[in-house]
Amino acid sequence: MNLPKELIVENEQSMQLLGQQLAGYLQAGDLVLLNGSLGAGKTTMTRGIGRALGASGTIQSPTFVLARTHQTDKGPKLVHVDAYRLGSAIELDDLDIDFENSIVVMEWPRDFTHGLTDDWLEISITRDRESDARTVSIQGFGEWSRREVEIDLGN
Ligand SMILES: Nc1ncnc2c1ncn2[C@@H]1O[C@H](COP(=O)(O)OP(=O)(O)O)[C@@H](O)[C@H]1O
Numbered sequence: 741m742n743l744p745k746e747l748i749v750e751n752e753q754s755m756q757l758l759g760q761q762l763a764g765y766l767q768a769g770d771l772v773l774l775n776g777s778l779g780a781g782k783t784t785m786t787r788g789i790g791r792a793l794g795a796s797g798t799i800q801s802p803t804f805v806l807a808r809t810h811q812t813d814k815g816p817k818l819v820h821v822d823a824y825r826l827g828s829a830i831e832l833d834d835l836d837i838d839f840e841n842s843i844v845v846m847e848w849p850r851d852f853t854h855g856l857t858d859d860w861l862e863i864s865i866t867r868d869r870e871s872d873a874r875t876v877s878i879q880g881f882g883e884w885s886r887r888e889v890e891i892d893l894g895n
């Protein structure tokens with residue numbers, strides 16, 4: 741199915757599975773923006789992406805570091821950015837992220853990545869008030885708007 745798409749993600753395992761399946765479409769130069777409030781599941785999804793890529797180390801909410809680079813078995817490194825403490829696009833630029841040769845997954849991007857690339861994937865996670873389920877909307881821009889993305893969470 742073409743993007744955009746909306747999925748119901750019932751639990752943490754499914755969120756990781758979604759990340760794992762998305763990872764199959766990612767290559768060097770790709771940028772994934774993750775929106776959603778604290779505890780939405782942004783890091784959980786990143787963990788799934790990391791698992792599928794064979795990322796080194798632990799994927800966790802980078803509390804003191806703004807960006808963590810994980811080497812992977814599959815080639816391009818995975819750069820996990822938590823832009824929560826970043827104040828501007830200039831501060832993001834100061835991190836000197838190697839966008840071209842990495843898969844970059846960024847939590848709390850706001851508008852800091854505007855102009856960085858024409859093609860990116862934007863994911864928004866919202867939390868259901870009564871259950872643990874999350875609604876995940878996946879939108880593609882540029883090249884990504886024409887991509888076919890198959891996700892099967894088994895529900
Ligand atoms: N459907 C779900 N998807 C993702 N996480 C869930 C879900 N249901 C419960 N959780 C829990 O919510 C928390 C999400 O935390 P985290 O991924 O660190 O969020 P964020 O990075 O968006 O702040 C985890 O403790 C996880 O176990």
Ligand SMILES: [Mg+2]
Nearest residue numbers: 782783801847
């Ligand atoms: Mg997080």
